[in-house]
Amino acid sequence: MNHDPRSSEGLPDSETCLETQDSSRATVSMAHPGTMQGGPIRRRTLHEDLTIMVREMIVSGQLLPGSKIPEKELCDHFGVSRTPLREALKVLAIDGLVTLEANRGARITPITRQDLEEVFPVMGALEALAGELACRNINDAEIEALQRLHDQMVSYYHSGSLKEYFAINEQIHEAILTAARNATLTAQYRTLAARMRRGRYMANMTAARWKQATSEHEQIMQALSERDGEALSSILKKHLENKMVTVCEWIDEQCDDKP
């Protein structure tokens, strides 16, 4: 047993219930046969749910990078057997969120400086492409919605609401991806973004950097409304590069904290 107080051995014992699956399994009784919406019902399997929940636990920081994940503990926590959990861990391993070692179990993939320096350029390339495609495909309604999000984000900036700012920030980048109309691109970007989101680097953003980021977002909106793909590409890329600096400083602090 690991006695390091930093380790996350001993899971948060919130009874994160899986009961939700039952509702999604409910049979649909249709009011108006022939007029139904949404196509075939998407049934969820246990390992899919588990993948989502464990991913959320990792991304939200409930499971700390570097900590071991004993299968039994997670199984008890969720009240499921090992089979679906193991399937979920395989999936998360592909996403790069957990690392599997044969016969030695799984651990949450630690975030290293090298990781950041590898992932950010790739995200930059993907987001640049997203910007280019978005300019080609976005419609006026979407731009309006985006503008509203942007305005709200700016107001959060002025009121100093960091957390809310970040929430909207993510929505904006998601909306740009949606406008790019490329599911493959979206999936790839999301995977990498999840790996990075685990860093709780928000607190690390200086006032100057925050101001700069907000200004960059102003330019992003400008380029979008003008449908200037090239401009948007380069702004997004630069925006991400600046973000990387913040995250790198954060990770360096983390390393200093535990010598």
Next chain:
Amino acid sequence: MNHDPRSSEGLPDSETCLETQDSSRATVSMAHPGTMQGGPIRRRTLHEDLTIMVREMIVSGQLLPGSKIPEKELCDHFGVSRTPLREALKVLAIDGLVTLEANRGARITPITRQDLEEVFPVMGALEALAGELACRNINDAEIEALQRLHDQMVSYYHSGSLKEYFAINEQIHEAILTAARNATLTAQYRTLAARMRRGRYMANMTAARWKQATSEHEQIMQALSERDGEALSSILKKHLENKMVTVCEWIDEQCDDKP
């Protein structure tokens, strides 16, 4: 049961052996303690082997796009139980090579035109980045090796050896990725490349297109040796765009064949 003769029901019964894992499990008896090579033994698990083998079966075309994969059949073929196979299928589903439907099993993801139009831009962005990074990080020895590969490829072009040409072609693109020194980028690119490699579009390449591709490769080598990242980026991107045209024509033919 599917009676379509195109479907791959009934697997190729080559006893694709799994025995290889045994050799890697061998204990090391060292002749000179302290001078031993190779570090810790990398043990492989069954589901890892299965992932690799099934992926190869899909990419190589032994399992046709769109065909169903009954778990039992594959289990019998490999002589394993369902558990590790199912884990492997989950992994391949993330890679986009198979599609899983709850309670309905797995099928090989079909390649659609929309797929191509989605994936190629993403690959283009990734390869452009790879080119940029490669120019920054490649060393002289690697350039030399690459030049040798290139020369051999050109000779295959002149002798009309299409298959050999393509083999070297892949090696060249792999070498560029290696020179980029970015494992994340390499992994992402490989995943998408595997999805596309399933198309047996080689035969579809016209003489004109082949000539053009070879000329593009000439420019690639030029840009690399001059370490001109920007130039290499744009050539690689264009190279891939041209390739996409060939593949699109191939896929359209495929669609015409089965009305």
Next chain:
DNA sequence: GTCACTAAATGTGCATTCAAAATGCATTTG
């Protein structure tokens, strides 16, 4: 002959069980 409905057969999802490897601990030995 077609459609609706039911029952059997097939195939999948998950829990359980068995086997093998790794970890921790006590004992032994130099």
Next chain:
DNA sequence: CAAATGCATTTTGAATGCACATTTAGTGAC
């Protein structure tokens, strides 16, 4: 007393078994 060895416990990898969902075959009514 320290290091190494052997044993017991824990944990993981893979196989088996069972329940349920889906598909298919079959029956009968219109």
